Each structure stands twice: as C-alpha cells, then as structure tokens.
Amino acid sequence: MRRLELVRTRLTRVARSAARRRYVGDVDSISDVRSRHPDFEAIEDRIRGAGTDDLDYFAYGYTHEGGLALQQNPTEFAALILHLREDRPHRTYMEIGSASGGACSLLSQEVGFETVLSLDDGRHPRAAEQEANFSRVPGLKRFVGDSHSAEARVFLAQNVEHPLDIAFIDGDHSFRGVWQDLGLSLEFCRPGSFVVLHDTVACSGVERAWLQAVRKQILKPVAEFIGEPKPLGIAVGVVPV
Numbered sequence: 375m376r377r378l379e380l381v382r383t384r385l386t387r388v389a390r391s392a393a394r395r396r397y398v399g400d401v402d403s404i405s406d407v408r409s410r411h412p413d414f415e416a417i418e419d420r421i422r423g424a425g426t427d428d429l430d431y432f433a434y435g436y437t438h439e440g441g442l443a444l445q446q447n448p449t450e451f452a453a454l455i456l457h458l459r460e461d462r463p464h465r466t467y468m469e470i471g472s473a474s475g476g477a478c479s480l481l482s483q484e485v486g487f488e489t490v491l492s493l494d495d496g497r498h499p500r501a502a503e504q505e506a507n508f509s510r511v512p513g514l515k516r517f518v519g520d521s522h523s524a525e526a527r528v529f530l531a532q533n534v535e536h537p538l539d540i541a542f543i544d545g546d547h548s549f550r551g552v553w554q555d556l557g558l559s560l561e562f563c564r565p566g567s568f569v570v571l572h573d574t575v576a577c578s579g580v581e582r583a584w585l586q587a588v589r590k591q592i593l594k595p596v597a598e599f600i601g602e603p604k605p606l607g608i609a610v611g612v613v614p615v
C-alpha cells in the first residue's frame with residue numbers, strides 16, 4: 375500500500391514537472407536575475423538579517439527568529455525584489471495573506487509603492503505584529519477578513535484608485551482558494567499587471583492553480599524563482615493584453 379502511494383507521488387511529481395516545462399517554459403530564473411544584479415547577495419543578506427517566523431522551518435540561514443518574521447526562501451525573495459525593481463515605478467500593490475506584515479513591509483521598502491492594499495483574515499499567530507510592521511508602509515489600506523467574502527470585493531472596489539500593478543497571492547493555499555483569489559485580483563488588474571503566486575513548489579494547490587492559469591492563458595508566465603535547498607516557489611505572471 376505504502377509502496378503504491380510512493381509510486382503515485384513520484385508519478386505526480388514527474389507529471390507536474392513535465393507540465394511546468396511544457397506550459398511555463400523558459401522564464402526568468404534565480405540565476406538569470408543573479409547574473410544581472412551584482413547586489414543580489416547583499417539583498418539576500420538583508421532578508422536573512424530581517425528575521426524569520428520560525429528558524430527551524432525556514433532554515434535558510436536567517437540570523438534570528440522574530441523581527442519581520444518572514445516566511446520566505448531568501449534567495450527566491452531577493453530574485454522577486456530585483457525582478458520587480460526592473461519595472462519600477464509600481465503605483466499600487468495588493469497582497470492577499472500578510473501574516474506578520476513583515477514581507478509586505480520589506481517589499482514596500484525595497485521596491486517602493488504609492489498605495490498598498492493588504493487583505494488578511496488576522497488568524498496567523500503573528501497577526502498582532504502587523505500593527506508595527508504596517509506602520510512603516512506608506513499608503514497602506516487594510517482589510518481584515520476573508521478574501522473570498524463579498525466584503526473583500528467591496529473593499530477593493532472602494533480603495534483601488536488605479537488598477538493594480540502587482541497582486542501578490544499568499545493566503546488560502548488550496549487550489550480553490552488560490553483560484554478564487556486569482557479571479558478577485560484579476561478584476562482589479564490591467565493588461566500588463568504582475569500577478570505573483572507564492573508556494574508554487576511547496577503547495578500542490580498553488581502549483582495546480584499556477585499551471586492552470588498559464589495553460590488557459592489567463593497569465594503569461596514571465597518568471598519562476600525556485601530556490602535550493604527546500605524550495606517554496608515564487609511564480610510571476612503578467613495579465614495578457
């Protein structure tokens with residue numbers, strides 16, 4: 375029985391990796407970004423020095439637990455920061471799933487946005503830390519609640535003055551949850567907006583949503599940052615014209 379399960383898991387992995395090669399193809403990678411940016415390591419070090427949620431789980435050489443309490447692979451996050459910087463300026467950034475608010479705060483500092491919209495249900499054990507971390511984010515507007523609720527759409531309708539330049543999706547990691555968050559985000563995007571999906575390798579639901587969005591041409595894949603060891607996976611797609 376266990377053997378059968380192992381074979382099934384292995385086959386699923388092989389099928390997913392083939393789908394990735396087939397649909398996502400040759401997009402911007404960590405090594406591409408690293409080769410364009412001599413300051414790559416300096417940014418990785420800043421991320422590691424900002425602190426993580428959990429030193430055992432996010433075992434990527436963070437200097438301490440706490441601080442911004444990041445839940446990121448520093449190599450993937452550095453690639454994302456530099457990739458987004460290349461297309462500056464970005465006026466409006468929206469994030470679904472903020473946890474401590476630390477990743478949002480760091481992105482705002484490293485990339486720079488005029489308006490930041492956070493949608494988070496406030497259920498993460500570190501949600502109370504949002505207060506301090508968000509105080510450093512200029513132009514912040516917060517929705518505390520379920521991103522799948524009617525109220526979330528009303529919040530965005532009332533607060534998105536200029537279409538989103540970047541939508542970062544890192545909330546409910548089930549396939550249905552990500553798909554709903556993607557649908558909501560797209561209502562407020564424009565052709566050319568970036569949609570970032572977090573955990574495309576670590577979570578099968580996110581991976582399925584990413585591959586399906588690309589296959590259905592809902593997103594044009596431009597980058598996927600898959601760091602070693604223990605990849606989480608950050609995918610970047612663009613809303614097609």
Ligand SMILES: C[S@@+](CC[C@H](N)C(=O)[O-])C[C@H]1O[C@@H](n2cnc3c(N)ncnc32)[C@H](O)[C@@H]1O
Pocket residue numbers: 443444445446470471472473474475476477493494495496497498519520521522544545546547
């Ligand atoms: C993985 S954490 C986000 C990590 C954060 N982006 C970071 O990099 O530090 C997921 C967050 O999304 C929240 N969340 C999960 N499902 C949600 C939903 N349906 N609506 C809003 N927030 C949700 C969780 O409570 C948690 O705060």
